[in-house]
Amino acid sequence: MGEYVITGSKKLKGTITVNGSKNAVLPILAASLLNGSLSVLENCPDISDTKTAVEILQHIGCAVERENKTMIVNSSSACNTEIPTELVKKMRSSIIFTGPLLSRAKKVKLTYPGGCELGKRPIDIHLSAFKKMGVNITEENDIITFSCEKLKGCDIAFDFPSVGATENIILAAVLAEGVTNLSNCAREPEIADMCRYLVKAGAKIDGIGSSDITITGVKKLHPATHSIVPDRIEAGTYMIMTAAAGGKVLLKNTVSHHLKPLIEILSKMGCKIQLSTSSISIKAPSVLENVPFIQTLPYPGIPTDLQPQLTALSAVSKGMCRFDETIFESRTAHIGELLKLGADISLKSGTEFVVNGVTRLKGNEVFAKDLRGGAALITAGLCADGTTIIKNSCHVERGYENIVENLLNLGANITLKN
Numbered sequence: 001m002g003e004y005v006i007t008g009s010k011k012l013k014g015t016i017t018v019n020g021s022k023n024a025v026l027p028i029l030a031a032s033l034l035n036g037s038l039s040v041l042e043n044c045p046d047i048s049d050t051k052t053a054v055e056i057l058q059h060i061g062c063a064v065e066r067e068n069k070t071m072i073v074n075s076s077s078a079c080n081t082e083i084p085t086e087l088v089k090k091m092r093s094s095i096i097f098t099g100p101l102l103s104r105a106k107k108v109k110l111t112y113p114g115g116c117e118l119g120k121r122p123i124d125i126h127l128s129a130f131k132k133m134g135v136n137i138t139e140e141n142d143i144i145t146f147s148c149e150k151l152k153g154c155d156i157a158f159d160f161p162s163v164g165a166t167e168n169i170i171l172a173a174v175l176a177e178g179v180t181n182l183s184n185c186a187r188e189p190e191i192a193d194m195c196r197y198l199v200k201a202g203a204k205i206d207g208i209g210s211s212d213i214t215i216t217g218v219k220k221l222h223p224a225t226h227s228i229v230p231d232r233i234e235a236g237t238y239m240i241m242t243a244a245a246g247g248k249v250l251l252k253n254t255v256s257h258h259l260k261p262l263i264e265i266l267s268k269m270g271c272k273i274q275l276s277t278s279s280i281s282i283k284a285p286s287v288l289e290n291v292p293f294i295q296t297l298p299y300p301g302i303p304t305d306l307q308p309q310l311t312a313l314s315a316v317s318k319g320m321c322r323f324d325e326t327i328f329e330s331r332t333a334h335i336g337e338l339l340k341l342g343a344d345i346s347l348k349s350g351t352e353f354v355v356n357g358v359t360r361l362k363g364n365e366v367f368a369k370d371l372r373g374g375a376a377l378i379t380a381g382l383c384a385d386g387t388t389i390i391k392n393s394c395h396v397e398r399g400y401e402n403i404v405e406n407l408l409n410l411g412a413n414i415t416l417k418n
């Protein structure tokens with residue numbers, strides 16, 4: 001298991017080019033099963049979650065090549081309908097392969113994804129929507145089997161705008177018989193990006209990016225080329241790191257309106273932010289002031305995937321901030337680790353906590369327990385006095401390409417020891 005070693009209190013200065021989005025490339029790789037031919041995907045991040053998705057595609061029978069940032073998937077001979085347990089355990093979002101596999105092979109078998117560091121994470125919304133489309137679902141010894149004669153278009157109102165369920169059902173509906181009307185869909189930009197890929201491949205989708213999406217089933221898709229949307233969470237993480245460590249950073253390959261609520265918070269905290277067509281520049285103030293309240297919400301609200309990093313930032317900002325995590329039932333594993341660095345945070349419930357900013361954090365040995373929590377600990381380490389050792393770098397490697405090289409280029413003192 002690798003560990004990051006950071007000697008803090010170095011200001012960040014320079015330029016970073018943001019990668020393609022992790023949360024867009026994963027459903028798009030799953031979607032590439034649907035055309036039964038070639039998909040050329042540009043701007044793909046080189047992270048361990050992408051590698052896991054490729055392993056799943058290869059297991060199913062696809063040929064996948066990678067040249068720098070471009071991946072070419074040939075799904076013409078996909079035939080396997082089982083997703084191996086170790087891959088589902090490695091990446092919970094493997095459930096997203098269910099929709100396309102059902103569409104292609106009418107049968108899918110996988111281990112129940114189960115809970116994770118963020119809480120129980122049920123898949124009931126996916127299951128009830130699949131049932132409406134004519135899918136039989138059986139569960140035995142933790143294995144779920146989905147099967148159908150054909151997928152049928154229908155009307156589905158999601159109980160909650162789940163990102164994964166919205167994607168899975170769109171993927172199932174593209175080649176289904178008839179029209180599927182979805183309401184209360186999640187509106188995350190990564191879903192819209194997946195839809196744009198599908199439309200390029202010949203899918204008929206109306207309402208892209210909105211809560212109400214209509215998919216008219218087509219008989220066949222064709223080859224498509226698509227460039228993955230920039231990763232708003234990676235961009236947001238570097239913005240928060242810059243605010244915490246101090247300095248000035250230019251982020252290239254960004255879509256600023258995808259980061260609107262974060263930009264509002266960081267501006268209120270004293271950062272100077274300038275936006276241009278595809279870049280964001282951020283300059284940290286000498287003293288950060290806490291905003292009183294941060295509540296995570298489905299898009300276009302503050303993303304839960306930035307909550308841990310914002311918690312670390314709040315820990316070194318003047319005043320108090322109350323956090324309300326409304327998406328996941330237990331996304332607080334980073335808090336105990338931040339306390340070890342001298343943060344002052346009190347948990348009020350599983351989802352609510354209050355951060356009282358302190359002047360300085362102090363380096364210590366801490367453990368990354370999940371992807372974004374790991375990024376929060378790096379954020380804290382960058383501005384802490386002395387040396388911070390962050391164990392379990394594998395969590396961070398799931399979602400941040402070349403994070404050490406990027407931070408070194410900005411002047412941070414960080415190494416990865418394996």
Ligand code: UD1
Nearest residue numbers: 023093121122123124125126161162163164165305327328
């Ligand atoms: C996706 C993102 C993840 C992000 C999350 C919320 C990917 C690969 N992952 O995860 O980074 O943090 O959106 O923006 O894109 N839920 C149910 N039943 C279901 C489905 C979800 O109760 O059937 C609950 C979950 O337990 C969670 C909440 O709904 O509490 C949000 O989950 P969802 O939007 O589905 O997130 P993911 O697609 O898993």
